[in-house]
Amino acid sequence: MGQPLPPAGVPTVGVEEEFLLVDPATGVPVPRGREVVAAxxxxxxxxxxxxxxxAQVEAKTGVCHDLAQVRRELVAMRSAVSRAAGEAGCLALAVGAAPLGEPAGPxxxxxxxxxxxxxxxxxxDEQSICGCHVHVGVPDREVAVQVCNHLRxxxxxxxxxxANSPLSRGRDTGYASWRTVVWHRWPTAGPPPYFSxxxxxxxxxxxxxxxxxATDPSMLYWDVRPSCHLPTVEVRVADVAAGPTEALLLTALVRALATTAVADVERGVPAPAVPTEALxxxxxxxxxxxxxxxTLDVLSGKQVPVRHLLRRLVRHARPALSANGDLDLVERALAALxxxxxxxxRQRRLLxxxxxPTDLLDVLTADAPDPLVPAPYPGERRAGGSWPVPLGASREGF
Structure with a gap:
């Protein structure tokens, strides 16, 4: 049976998650990616x-039409990645940066x-960091560039x-997302320019x-960019999430922002020309x-609480969240978060x-209990106390 058609006007999405492979006893990164991929x-x-x-692997969903499908694929992927890592004698962590050991590796x-x-x-070789990338389908590349402007x-x-990476070498870095700091060392990383x-x-x-x-088109590492090989906009700004619900929350918000942006582009509404030196x-x-x-409110130039900006984001995207069928999930996930x-x-409280620091390993594994433990998403039911994990999902696309 084929995938159900999405509601008219609701863009498809896909999610990529990177995982860190570590020694089960010490939490130090281990170079077993080839073994894990094979298993x-x-x-x-x-x-x-x-x-x-x-010491890293990446898992990708297929092209998904709704968040229930994304959830099923994320949970299935994380379960399989964890079991494959176990077969290779290591743990797969869902964490933005290596919390223990040296960040360098082969x-x-x-x-x-x-x-x-x-x-x-x-x-x-100092990139023991893991992100989550969300793709959203867009009509064409010209629209994709303008959507990126609106998302900046x-x-x-x-x-x-x-933010899910406060530790490095077993110590608190003073940052909630150390991955962001490490990632922005690349000459093509960070917020993109405003493109006409x-x-x-x-x-x-x-x-x-x-x-x-950049040695090739895939090395344009901007935080948001048109995909170099797919008809999508790709948001690359996030640490990999500790649990699938946080990844779903990010996916819903990104899709709603992109949906809103496409509508604005079609109506001729220009994106705010926020300078990169503010972003x-x-x-x-x-x-x-x-x-x-x-953080800095890039529209007003004033420093404000992040939660204030998050409320503004949700208000801005609320019509699209509702139209996409994602508003209920977002409201419940944000309340839990x-x-x-x-x-x-959460990592700092446990520590x-x-x-x-090794006590963090159990809660950071890719298949650890979901920290937000929400009620089931519409169309799903708990079975035996855990989410269903079908492995037959399509891998095409993202």
Whole structure:
């Protein structure tokens, strides 16, 4: 039976999640990506991708029409990744940055990654960081560029909302999202420029490749960008979520922002021309403070609580959330998140109680209990106390 058709006007979505492979006893990253990829394919029917470091893997949903489908695929993926890691003698962590051990590691033995390592040196092998990327379908690349412009002001809020990497080398970094700080070392990372057209985007992309700052189109690492091979806008600003509900929340908000942006583009409403020099410090402050702190409101130029900006984001996207059928999930997930805090807050609370960073490992595994433990999404029911985990979902697309 084919996938049900989405409601008219509701864009498709896809989610990519990166996971860190660590020693079960010490939490130190281990280069077992090849073994985990093989075990996932052979034992659990899941195709994983290698990442830059051999201690990472990436899982992708198919092209999804609603959040219930996204949830099923995320839970199935995380279960399979965890079991495959167990087969390879390691743990798969859903955490934005390696909390223990050295952040450097061997590069995955693939031609593209060997080229990146030769080009960027030590920068490449200190990337024990894991993100979550959300793709949203758009009509064409010209619209995609304008949608990216409309999403730029919301990037700092999404950084704070998803912050899940406060530790490095077993110590608190002082940042809620250390992944963001490490990631922004790349010359093509961070908030993108404001592009006037697809042609303008291509001009800048060509310039970056000519300079050597990007070895190929996939190395345009901006926080939001038109996909280089799909008819989507890709938001790349988030730490990988500790649980599937936080990933769903991010997916719903990104899709609603993109839906709103497409409507604005079609009506001729221009995006706010927020300068990159405002977005960059706003993103830095959001990465430092997380959901409970403050950051720069890039529209007013004033420092405000992150939760204030999050409420504004939800108001802005509320009609699209409702039209997409995602409003109920977002309201319940946000209520739970406000109660328990973002991933960085939860890690710090646990560490304050135990004082032992390895105690974090059990709660950071890819298949750990969902920290937000919501009521089932419409159309799903709990079975045996856990979410159903079908593995037959399509892998095409994202």
């Amino acid at each position: 996932a394919r052979e034992r659990f029917g899941l195709d994983l991708d290698h990442e830059l470091l051999a 590069i995955a033995d693939l031609p593209r990654y060997r080229l990146i390592a030769r080009t960027f040196g030590r920068l490449a 002001p919301w990037l700092p809020v999404l950084v704070a909302l998803t 057209s697809w042609a303008h985007y291509q001009e800048v992309a060509d310039l970056l490749r000519e300079s050597g700052a 960059r410090p706003a993103g830095w402050r959001a990465a430092r403070d997380g959901l409970a702190g403050r 406000h109660r328990v805090g973002c991933g960085a807050e 304050a109680r135990t004082g032992t």
